Amino acid sequence: MNWNVGTKIAAGFGLALAIFVIVAAVSYRGTTELIEASDFRTHTYEVLGRLEATLSLLQDVEIGQRGYALSGEESYLASYQTALGKIDKILQEVRKLTEDNLHQQRRLDVLEPLVKNRLAFAKESIDVRGTKGLEAAVQLVRTGKGEALTNEIRKLVGEMQNEESDLLKQRAEAAQADAMNAK
DSSP: OOOOHHHHHHHHHHHHHHHHHHHHHHHHHHHHHHHHHHHHHHHHHHHHHHHHHHHHHHHHHHHHHHHHHHHOOGGGHHHHHHHHHHHHHHHHHHHHHTTTOHHHHHHHHHHHHHHHHHHHHHHHHHHHHHHHOHHHHHHHHHTOHHHHHHHHHHHHHHHHHHHHHHHHHHHHHHHHHHHHHHO
16 A cells, blocks of 8 residues: 555654553543542541540540549539530541542541440549539549540540541552652
């Protein structure tokens, strides 16, 4: 088959266009994967932040409860009340953020009742201090129930944080691999 000059030029432009389209498609795919990897990393940081907020709010509950139980000063209850208003929302956010992770959902199924029990103990301690006085409140705190619940919660949240950190590491490695492929 004899090609004239016009056909050769058209074939050359067609080949160049085809190569350009392939390079653009590969580049687009690589960029999309980088964006997805970045979104997953951001998501993991959000989960880690909410888990840290959970521990922080529980610490506020404990500080407020113990401060009031020991002093009888109602000013200590401000941090307790603020934390109570936020903790359920934070746990709901963690549940929503981890809805694609069965392990985390199972841990949340254990964590939520522990948190409710810890909050119930704090309320009981505050009520005992208000109705029965300092000595009864101190005796209740000395049972160690609140500390035991807090330790279980910290352990479970630590496991959740470890899993999220592992996911973050995997996602960072995947993002790095995607970045190398996008070059």
